[in-house]
Amino acid sequence: MNLELIQALEDLEEDKGIPKEMLLDALKAALKSAYKKNFGSSQNVNIEIDEELGRVEVYADKEVVEEVSNPNLEISLAEAKDKEPDCELGDTVSVRATPENFGRIAAQTAKQVVIQRIREAERDIVYEEFINREGDILTGIVQRHHKDNVVIDLGKTEAILIPPEQIPNEAYEANERIKIYIVEVQKTTKGPNILVSRTHPGLLKRLFELEVPEIHDGIVEIKGVAREAGFRSKLAVASREPDIDAIGACVGPNGMRVQAVVSELNGEKVDIIEWSENPARLIANSLSPAEVIGVDIDEEEQVAQVVVPDHQLSLAIGKEGQNARLAAKLTGWKIDIKSESQLDEDTGIELQEEVDAEVDSDFDFTEIDLSE
Template sequence: MAVSANRLELLQIADAVAREKVIDRGIVLAAMEDAIAKAARSRYGAETDIHAEINPRTGELRLARHLLVVDDVENSSTQIGLVQARRHNPAAQIGDVISDTLPPFDFGRIAAQSAKQVIVQKVREAERDRQYEEFKDRIGQIVNGVVKRAEYGNVIVDLGRGEAIVRRDELIPRETFRPGDRIRAYVYDVRRETRGPQIFLSRTHPQFMAKLFAQEVPEIYDGIVEIKAVARDPGSRAKIAVISRDSSIDPVGACVGMRGSRVQAVVGELQGEKIDIIPWSVDNATFIVNALQPAEVVKVVLDEDSERIEVVVPDEQLSLAIGRRGQNVRLASQLTGWDIDILTEAEESERRQKEFIERTNTFMEQLDVDEVVGQLLASEGFRSVEEIAFVEPSELATIEGFDDDTAAEIQARAQDYLARVEAELDSRRQELGVSDELREIDGVTTAMLVAFGENDIKTIEDLAGCATDELAGWTERKGQETTKHKGILDDLEVSKAEAEAMIMSARVRMGWIDASALEPAAEEAEDGEETEATETEEAEATEAEAVEADAEPQAEGTEAPAQGR
C-alpha cells in the first residue's frame, strides 16, 4: 500500500521531535495519538471513549470508538447492547469492549490548537523525565558545562542535555563567572519538581575536591590510594586524609606529584585554596596529631565516650595550632570527627595542679586524713574514694611512708565512707518512692535509683519506657557548633551501651520483648567487634609500611604536612 505524503510527514515530524528532544520516538507517536483522540472527542462528544492509533511503520491513522457491552444501555456514547454488539462480533459477551471504527475527519482550528498543546505538553514531560533519569545517576560526579547567565548571584549552567544551577552559597568566595565561561562543578542533588528536574551543582562541597584529586591522581582512580576524609574552608584552606593500600606507594607523595604538579592542578581549579595532605591513621590520637599539623603536639588525652580530645601544645605553638580565626583546629575537627580542645603546656600544668589540690582536699575530707596523706594518695593517681576502697591492700602499702597497718586503716575508712553514702542514698531512694525491683536490673546502682526517682522513673515499667538518649544524653551538631544534651545518668558516667542494656533488661522483665531475641544481636555485636579488630590490625600493618617517608617538596601556595608520628 502506498504511503501518502501526509502520513510520511507525520512520521518525519515524530522523528524530528524525537531527535531534537533526545526522547524515544514511540513517546512522540503516543503523544500524537492522545492529541488526535482529544480532538476527535471535541467532535464526537466529550464522553465518547475514542482511541487513536498511528502505525509506526506506515504512518496510517486509525480512529476507533470503544463501547462497553451491557444488558441495559444507559449511555449510548460509551455503552452498547448485547444484541447490537453481536452484529459486530458474534462472540461478544457482557463486559467485553467493542471497537467501532470511525471515519477520518478534518481538524478545525480550535481542535488543531488543542492537539498541538497536548503534543507539546507530553513531549515536555518526556524530556523532563529523560533529564531526571539521566542526571539522578550522576549525583556524586563532576560535570562540565557552559555558563548561560547569572541571576542574583546564582549561576545557570548549560550541561548540553539539561540546565543546572550553582547557588550563590555553593560558589567559592570571590569567584565570578560570565556567560560563555566554562565551569566544572560537583552534582550533589537532583530533584524532580513540577517545573522540571532541578540539578544542583556545588564548587564548595568537600567531595568536589576529592573528585578533582581522583581525576589528577591515577593511584586514587585505581583505588590504590584512598581518600578517607575531607574538610574544607572553601577558597581558603582544606585538609584531606589519605591512605595507601600498597606498601610501596606513599599516599601523600602520590597526591602531591612531582614538584607539586598534581596538587597544583587541584589548587588552580579551587582558586588557590591551600591544601594540607595528611596521612590517615587507624589510631585516633595519631590521626588527630597529624590533622593539626603544622603545629607540634606534646600530649593528647582522649575521651572516647563523648568523642572529645584534649591536645597540649607548646606555648609558642598555640596560635599555629588554632590557626587564623580558628581555621586549623576547626578543619582538623571536621576531618577527624572529634571535638578538639587545645591547651598550652602552662594551662595544662595549671589544670593538673588544680585537680591535684581538689583530689587532695576530697581525700582529706572523706577519709579524715591529714594533707600529707591526701597528697600522697592523689600523687599516686587515685581519683576517688571508690578506687582506694577496692584496690589491693598491697598496692596501698607500697606507697612511700605507708605500711600494712596504715594501708588497712585507710582502706577501712574508705569502705566506711562508702557505706555511709550508700545508706544515705538508699534512704533518699525510699523517700522518692523508687521500687525495690529496680535494684534487680543489672548495672543499676543506688545512686542511679536516686537519679531515676528525681526524674519520675520509679518502676521497671517506667524504665522500660525510656529511650537510651534520655539516660545517657546525646550530642547535637549544628554547623560548626556541637551541643551536648545531658541525660538522667550523665553525672554518673554511664555509657550509651550500658544505658541501653538496662532499658532492654527492663523490657524483658515487663514481657515487652523476648529475651531470646536479644541473644542474636549480642552475638552479631561480638562478631562485629572481632571483624573490626581484624580490619584494624590489617590497616595498622598497611599504614606502618606505607607511611615511611615525608612528602615531596610542593609548589608555592600548597601545604603538605609531614608523615604521622
C-alpha cells in the same frame, strides 16, 4: 493524518529513541480527548490508527437494546445485527463514528502530541544522564547571572549555582570554564533541576582524584575531607601499598598536583595529612602544621586534649580557631588544645572559648613522636 506522520514517528523512534508504540498510544489518548471535547463527551469511544494507510478512525461502543433512548450510548438490535449478526441484547457493539472533519483535528492533535512527547523524552534523557552523575565533578561554562545565582551551561542543559554553594569572594565571569560538583538532580515538569556546588567537600575529593593517578587507581585512599571553602581545607589520605607515600603522591613532583587543585579553587590552602587508625595519632596529624607533644583521649566522650609547645599554640588553634575547627571536622573528635605551660598550672585553664576544670599535675597523655 497520512503516511508521512507514520514515517515521522518511525524517524523519531530511530533518532530520539522514543518508541513508536508509545507515541501512538499518546496520540490515541489525545485524539479521544479531542473527540469528546468537540463531538460529545458522553460517548464511549476508541481510536484506531491504520499504520499502513495513515488513517484515523473513531469507533463508539454502544449497548444493544430493544428501544434506543440515548443514541450516543445505545443501538437497536436490528441495527446492531447489520454490523455484527451474532450480537444479542445487552451486548456491546463498536460503531464507526468518525466525523467528516476529524482529519483536520487529528492532524493538529498529532502535531501537538509529537512535539510534547519529544520535549518530554529529551527532558527524560537529560535527567537520566545527570541523575547518574550525582556526586561527580563536571566542567561547565558560566552562562549568566540571575539575581545572586550563577547559571552554568552543561551542554545539554543548565545548572544553578546558588549563593551558599559559591566560594566566598570568587568572581564568576561570563564564558569562564569552571569545575563544579553535582549535589542533587531533581525531576521537574520543566526538565531536570541540577544543583551544583563549588563549596562541597566532594569537589576537593574529586579534584584530587583527577590529579592523582594513585587515587584514581585505588592505591591511595582519601579517608576524610574537612573544608572551609575559599580559605582552607584538610585532606586525610592513606596508602594501600607500603612502598607508596600517600602524602607525596598527592603533593606530586615539585608540588604540581596539589598546586593544580589549589589553582582550581583560587588559592584555597590544602593541608594533606596521613590517616591513622590510632585516634591519638590521627588527631596529632590533623593539627598540622603545628607540632604536637601529646594527646589524651576520652573515647566515651569523643574528646581529646592536646598539648603543644608554647610557641605552637596559636599555630595549632589557627586564625579565628580555623585549624582546630578543621581538625575536629576531619577526625570527628572535640579537640581542646593546651600549651606546655598551661598544662603545669594548677588553676582552671581557658581553652578557646571554654573553661576546663582544674588539671592535675600528673596529667596523663599519649606522647606522639612525629619524627616516625
